[in-house]
Amino acid sequence: MKPQLRQRLFELLQIVYPNLCLSCGQSLSYKQEFICTACLHSLPFTQNWKQENNSMEMHLWGRFAFHRACSLFYFVKNSGVQNLLHELKYRNQKELGIFLGEMLAEKMKESMSCDFDFVIPVPLHPQKERQRGYNQSQQFAVGIAKVFNCKADTQFLHRKHATETQTKKNLFQRLDNVASVFELNNPQLLKDKSVLLVDDVLTTGATIEACATTLNKVENLQLSIATIAIA
Ligand SMILES: [Zn+2]
Numbered sequence: 001m002k003p004q005l006r007q008r009l010f011e012l013l014q015i016v017y018p019n020l021c022l023s024c025g026q027s028l029s030y031k032q033e034f035i036c037t038a039c040l041h042s043l044p045f046t047q048n049w050k051q052e053n054n055s056m057e058m059h060l061w062g063r064f065a066f067h068r069a070c071s072l073f074y075f076v077k078n079s080g081v082q083n084l085l086h087e088l089k090y091r092n093q094k095e096l097g098i099f100l101g102e103m104l105a106e107k108m109k110e111s112m113s114c115d116f117d118f119v120i121p122v123p124l125h126p127q128k129e130r131q132r133g134y135n136q137s138q139q140f141a142v143g144i145a146k147v148f149n150c151k152a153d154t155q156f157l158h159r160k161h162a163t164e165t166q167t168k169k170n171l172f173q174r175l176d177n178v179a180s181v182f183e184l185n186n187p188q189l190l191k192d193k194s195v196l197l198v199d200d201v202l203t204t205g206a207t208i209e210a211c212a213t214t215l216n217k218v219e220n221l222q223l224s225i226a227t228i229a230i231a
Helices: 003-016 037-042 055-060 080-090 094-111 126-132 136-148 171-179 206-215
Strands: 069-074 118-121 157-159 182-184 194-202 222-230
Touching: 055 069, 055 222, 069 080, 069 094, 080 094, 080 136, 080 194, 080 222, 094 136, 094 222, 118 136, 136 194, 157 206, 182 206, 194 206, 206 222
Parallel strands: 069 222, 118 194, 194 222
Antiparallel strands: 157 182
16 A cells, blocks of 8 residues: 555544544554654653663662663653553553563663563463453563563463462561562573563562562572563
């Protein structure tokens, strides 16, 4: 199809099925995907990938051993970033996760060494994954792995079955429970590998810490962390 014709068709389709920016809700123009140009210029990118000892790394220091860490955005309440995460988690916009993964990986590639063997998403609780139909962090991992030409893996790290109900426990028992929620399949295959652990948002960091501590039990595993946003 001729480019002019394709553009005309796009414009006609926009009237019937408007393609909207998932950050601000404005119509997207031809060749824009998921996020409009204005939002791409105004979203709070962290620039973490350009700095060693960046804000994300400082947030995680002293909690577990890692090589590098970076987040794509700062999380700001009632902002475009919150809208993007809401669309990704609750409105079935799973392709957006892949798009954001590719975006972060392209930025990381510019200024960091990115020779990862595996990109591993934080596993979602199985019940939540069934309800949602997908794990948003896995979508993000798939986008990243595509750019780095490695594997997004969901087999190694998983949640232990039947964790006792959290509500009956006190705070300290609950924290202890979080730390032992995850376990590894075939850990010997991760020996000497470089792993990028990914999640959607870093808030307290308790979940990332629990996953990281589990992965760090593997001999000579080099661990790095990436998230879509940091609160
Ligand atoms: Zn926008």
